[in-house]
Amino acid sequence: MMKKISVAEATLNGNERKYVLDCLDSTWISSSGKYITEFEAAFAKYCDVKHAISTNNGTTALHLALVGLDLKPGDEVIVPTVTYIATANAVRYCGATPVLVDCVPGTLNICPDSVEKAITSKTKGIIPVHLYGHPANVPAINHIAAKHGLWVLEDAAEAHGAEINGIKVGALSDCATFSFFGNKIITTGEGGMITTNNDQLAERMKLYRSQGMDPNRRYWFPVVGYNYRMTNIQAAIGLAQFENIEEAIAKRDQIKARYKENLARLSSDILFADETPGYRSVCWMFNIFLSKGFAYERDRVRDALETAGIETRPVFHPMHTLPPYKEERTFKVADEWCQRGINLPTHLMLTEQQIDFVCKTLVEATR
Amino acid sequence: MMKKISVAEATLNGNERKYVLDCLDSTWISSSGKYITEFEAAFAKYCDVKHAISTNNGTTALHLALVGLDLKPGDEVIVPTVTYIATANAVRYCGATPVLVDCVPGTLNICPDSVEKAITSKTKGIIPVHLYGHPANVPAINHIAAKHGLWVLEDAAEAHGAEINGIKVGALSDCATFSFFGNKIITTGEGGMITTNNDQLAERMKLYRSQGMDPNRRYWFPVVGYNYRMTNIQAAIGLAQFENIEEAIAKRDQIKARYKENLARLSSDILFADETPGYRSVCWMFNIFLSKGFAYERDRVRDALETAGIETRPVFHPMHTLPPYKEERTFKVADEWCQRGINLPTHLMLTEQQIDFVCKTLVEATR
Ligand SMILES: C[C@H]1O[C@H](OP(=O)(O)OP(=O)(O)OC[C@H]2O[C@@H](n3cnc4c(=O)[nH]c(N)nc43)[C@H](O)[C@@H]2O)[C@@H](O)C[C@@H]1N
Ligand SMILES: C[C@H]1O[C@H](OP(=O)(O)OP(=O)(O)OC[C@H]2O[C@@H](n3cnc4c(=O)[nH]c(N)nc43)[C@H](O)[C@@H]2O)[C@@H](O)C[C@@H]1N
Numbered sequence: 004m005m006k007k008i009s010v011a012e013a014t015l016n017g018n019e020r021k022y023v024l025d026c027l028d029s030t031w032i033s034s035s036g037k038y039i040t041e042f043e044a045a046f047a048k049y050c051d052v053k054h055a056i057s058t059n060n061g062t063t064a065l066h067l068a069l070v071g072l073d074l075k076p077g078d079e080v081i082v083p084t085v086t087y088i089a090t091a092n093a094v095r096y097c098g099a100t101p102v103l104v105d106c107v108p109g110t111l112n113i114c115p116d117s118v119e120k121a122i123t124s125k126t127k128g129i130i131p132v133h134l135y136g137h138p139a140n141v142p143a144i145n146h147i148a149a150k151h152g153l154w155v156l157e158d159a160a161e162a163h164g165a166e167i168n169g170i171k172v173g174a175l176s177d178c179a180t181f182s183f184f185g186n187k188i189i190t191t192g193e194g195g196m197i198t199t200n201n202d203q204l205a206e207r208m209k210l211y212r213s214q215g216m217d218p219n220r221r222y223w224f225p226v227v228g229y230n231y232r233m234t235n236i237q238a239a240i241g242l243a244q245f246e247n248i249e250e251a252i253a254k255r256d257q258i259k260a261r262y263k264e265n266l267a268r269l270s271s272d273i274l275f276a277d278e279t280p281g282y283r284s285v286c287w288m289f290n291i292f293l294s295k296g297f298a299y300e301r302d303r304v305r306d307a308l309e310t311a312g313i314e315t316r317p318v319f320h321p322m323h324t325l326p327p328y329k330e331e332r333t334f335k336v337a338d339e340w341c342q343r344g345i346n347l348p349t350h351l352m353l354t355e356q357q358i359d360f361v362c363k364t365l366v367e368a369t370r
Numbered sequence: 371m372m373k374k375i376s377v378a379e380a381t382l383n384g385n386e387r388k389y390v391l392d393c394l395d396s397t398w399i400s401s402s403g404k405y406i407t408e409f410e411a412a413f414a415k416y417c418d419v420k421h422a423i424s425t426n427n428g429t430t431a432l433h434l435a436l437v438g439l440d441l442k443p444g445d446e447v448i449v450p451t452v453t454y455i456a457t458a459n460a461v462r463y464c465g466a467t468p469v470l471v472d473c474v475p476g477t478l479n480i481c482p483d484s485v486e487k488a489i490t491s492k493t494k495g496i497i498p499v500h501l502y503g504h505p506a507n508v509p510a511i512n513h514i515a516a517k518h519g520l521w522v523l524e525d526a527a528e529a530h531g532a533e534i535n536g537i538k539v540g541a542l543s544d545c546a547t548f549s550f551f552g553n554k555i556i557t558t559g560e561g562g563m564i565t566t567n568n569d570q571l572a573e574r575m576k577l578y579r580s581q582g583m584d585p586n587r588r589y590w591f592p593v594v595g596y597n598y599r600m601t602n603i604q605a606a607i608g609l610a611q612f613e614n615i616e617e618a619i620a621k622r623d624q625i626k627a628r629y630k631e632n633l634a635r636l637s638s639d640i641l642f643a644d645e646t647p648g649y650r651s652v653c654w655m656f657n658i659f660l661s662k663g664f665a666y667e668r669d670r671v672r673d674a675l676e677t678a679g680i681e682t683r684p685v686f687h688p689m690h691t692l693p694p695y696k697e698e699r700t701f702k703v704a705d706e707w708c709q710r711g712i713n714l715p716t717h718l719m720l721t722e723q724q725i726d727f728v729c730k731t732l733v734e735a736t737r
Contacts, residue, residue: 012397013397013398013399013400014397015394015397015399019394020391020394023390023394023603024387024391027382027386027387027390030379030380030381030382031380031552032380032382032552032557032558032559032607033380033551033552033553033557033559033560034552034559034560035552059426059427059560060426060597060599061597062581062596062597063597087589088581088582088589088591088594089581089597092581092582092594092595092596095594098465184400185398185399185400185401185402186400190399190400191399192399192400192401192601192602192603193400193401193426193597193599193601214429214455214456214459215455215459215694221683221684222454222455222683222684222686222687223687223692224455224692224693224694225692225693225694226693226694227455227459227462227694228459229429229459230427230428230429230430230456230560232427232560234559234560234604235559236390236559236603237601240399316588316589317588317589319589320589320590325590325591325592326591326592326593327582327591327592327593327594
C-alpha cells in the first residue's frame with residue numbers, strides 16, 4: 004500500500020534531540036529554564052521587536068494578548084469571519100464580542116473597507132489574521148485604527164517569517180501572536196508566542212501568564228492570572244526549529260511554485276491567491292479554490308483525494324456559519340470563496356513526485 | 371560554597387529519556403500520539419476510575435472540569451480559603467463566584483461544618499482540596515453535597531496516590547483534577563489530568579479540551595472550546611514518572627518520618643499535622659507550623675533558612691487576604707495557622723544529612 008500523504012508533518016532534523024536531552028539531563032523540564040529565555044530572545048530578534056513572550060499554545064497567546072490589552076465584557080473587537088475559530092474564541096474568553104467582517108478574494112484576508120464600517124462606540128481593537136501565510140493588509144488596518152483610537156493585534160499563527168515592505172509580521176502593529184502547533188512552519192509540539200514593542204504591555208502579559216503572582220512575593224497574587232507558560236522542552240524544540248526557519252520557508256516556496264506551475268498547466272478550473280506587490284507571503288498551507296461551477300463539489304473532490312491517500316483540509320468554514328457565531332446576513336466574498344477552498348499537503352517531507360501526484364489526482368477529480 | 375537545598379526538584383531517572391526520544395524519532399510531538407493514550411489509561415487504572423483526561427496543566431484541568439460540569443456566570447462554588455489560588459481562579463474563569471470557607475487545623479483542609487453553612491440557592495458544587503498531600507474529608511463533603519444536590523470536584527493537584535479507606539483521591543467524588551508541574555510527586559514539566567467515572571462528563575470535557583471541534587467534521591465547532599491539550603512529549607515523561615510513583619511516595623514517607631522524628635526530639639515550638647485514621651496521606655510538601663508565640667516570626671525564620679542555603683515556601687496566604695478575593699470577615703483557623711506555616715524541602719534528591727541540617731537550622735532559628 005502507498006504511504007498516505009499528510010496535509011502537514013513535523014520535521015525534526017536539527018538540534019531538537021540535542022537540546023531536549025540537555026533539558027532532561029539538567030532536570031529543567033517545567034516552565035523555567037534557559038531555552039525559554041533563548042527562544043524568546045531569538046524570536047524577538049527575528050521579528051525585530053523588543054519583546055517576545057512564549058505561551059503554551061497559539062490560542063492562549065491570543066487570550067493573553069487580549070488580557071494584556073485589557074479587553075473587557077461589553078467591548079467589541081473586529082475579527083475576519085474567515086479564520087480558525089480560536090481568533091474569535093479568545094475575544095469571547097474575555098467576555099467581549101467579536102464583530103465579524105468579510106474578506107478579500109484569494110487570500111481571504113480581512114477586508115479593510117468592511118472594517119471601517121463595523122466600528123462602533125464599543126470597538127476596542129481589530130485582529131487582522133495573516134491567513135495561510137499571506138500577510139493581511141495591516142498598513143490599511145493601522146490607518147483605520149489610528150483614526151479611531153483602536154489597537155491592532157496581528158494573528159500571525161500561520162505566517163512566521165512573512166513580511167510587508169521588509170517588515171516582518173509580528174512587528175507590523177501593537178502586538179502579534181504566533182502558534183507553534185505540530186503543523187506550523189516551525190513547531191514546539193504545542194506552543195505560542197506574543198510579540199510587541201510595548202514595554203508596559205509586555206510586563207502585564209508576563210504577570211498574567213504566570214498565575215498573576217507578584218514577582219517579588221511568593222504566593223501573593225494581586226490579580227487573577229492564568230497558567231499559560233511554555234515549558235523548557237517546548238522552547239528547546241522551538242529554538243532548534245527556529246535555527247532552520249529560513250530553509251523551511253524556502254522549501255515551502257518551492258512547493259508552492261511547483262503546485263502553481265503544475266496546476267496552471269493542467270487545469271483552468273483551479274484558482275489560487277495572487278501575491279500582493281511588496282508583500283512576502285510564506286506558504287504555510289497551499290490553498291486552491293475550485294472554480295465557481297464546482298462550488299458544491301468540494302467535498303467530493305476531497306473524498307477523491309482521500310481515496311488516493313492524500314489528506315487535505317477544507318478552507319475554514321466562515322465563523323458566521325458556525326453555531327457559536329451564527330449570523331443570517333451574507334458575507335459576500337467569504338460565502339462565495341470558502342466553500343470552494345481546499346488546503347493541499349504542504350510540508351518539508353513532500354517530494355516532487357508527491358506534489359505531481361496530488362496535482363494529477365486533483366485535476367482528474369475536477370474533470 | 372554549599373549546594374542550595376531546593377524546596378522541590380524533578381527526578382528523571384526512569385524511562386523519561388527513552389520515551390521522549392521515541393516521540394522525537396516518530397516526529398509525534400504535538401497533542402496526538404500513543405503516550406497520551408497510554409498515560410491516560412495508566413492513570414485511570416491507578417485511580418480505579420473509568421476516565422482520565424490529560425491537560426496542559428493543573429489550572430486548565432480545573433477550568434476544563436468546571437466547564438464540563440457546566441458552571442455558569444451567577445453560580446456559586448464552595449472553595450476552601452487555604453489553597454493555591456488556581457482553585458478559585460478556575461471558578462472565576464467561568465464567571466462564577468468562589469465562596470470561601472475555613473479549614474481545619476493541621477492539614478488546613480476544608481472544614482465540612484463551614485461548608486454546610488455556606489450553601490445558598492446559587493451553590494452548584496464544592497471543591498475540596500487535598501492540600502500538601504493530606505486527603506480532605508471528602509466522605510463528609512459528599513454527604514452534604516448529596517443532601518443539597520451539588521457536585522463535588524476534588525482538587526488533587528498535590529496528592530497523587532493519597533487514599534481514604536483504600537480508595538484513591540481522584541475516585542472519591544464526581545470528578546478530580548491533578549497537576550504534574552515540576553515540583554509535584556510525578557511531573558510532566560507542566561501538565562494536568564482530570565479523572566471521573568461519568569461517561570457524559572468525560573465526553574464533554576474532551577470536546578471542550580480540543581477547541582470544541584466536532585470529532586466527525588473538520589473545522590466545524592458546535593461550541594466555544596479551549597486548547598487545553600497535553601503534548602505527546604509531556605505524556606511520555608508522565609508515563610515514565612508514573613512507572614516509579616510507588617517508589618517516589620515511599621521515599622517521601624521516609625523524608626516525612628525523619629523530619630518528624632528530628633523535630634519532635636529537638637523542639638516543642640514546631641508543630642505538624644496529625645494523620646487521620648483510615649487516611650493515607652502522601653508527603654508532597656512537608657509542612658511545619660511555628661508555635662503560636664512565633665506567629666509573626668515566620669518570615670524571619672524563612673530568611674534564616676534561606677541564608678543557610680535552604681529554600682522554603684510559605685504556606686499559602688488564605689485567599690480572603692489576597693486582593694482578588696479580599697474579605698474583611700475572619701476565618702478563624704486559616705487566619706491563625708497560615709501565617710505560621712512553612713513548606714520544608716521535600717524531594718527525592720534530599721539526603722538524610724540534608725534533612726538533619728534543615729531541622730538543625732530551623733530549630734536554631736526558632737530559639
Ligand atoms: C489551523 C489549525 O490546525 C489545527 O487543526 P487540525 O487540522 O485539526 O490539526 P491536526 O491535528 O489534524 O494536524 C494537522 C496536520 O498536521 C499533522 N501533525 C500535527 N501534529 C503533528 C506532529 O506532532 N507530528 C507530525 N508528524 N505531524 C503532525 C497531522 O498529521 C495533520 O496532517 C489546529 O489544532 C490549530 C490550527 N490553528
Ligand atoms: C503550589 C504551586 O507551586 C508552584 O508554585 P511555585 O512554588 O511558585 O513554583 P516554582 O517554580 O518556584 O517551583 C517550586 C520548586 O520546584 C522546583 N522546580 C520546578 N520545576 C522544576 C524542574 O523542571 N526541574 C527541577 N529540577 N526543579 C523544578 C523549583 O526549583 C522550586 O524549588 C505553582 O506553579 C504550582 C503549584 N500549584
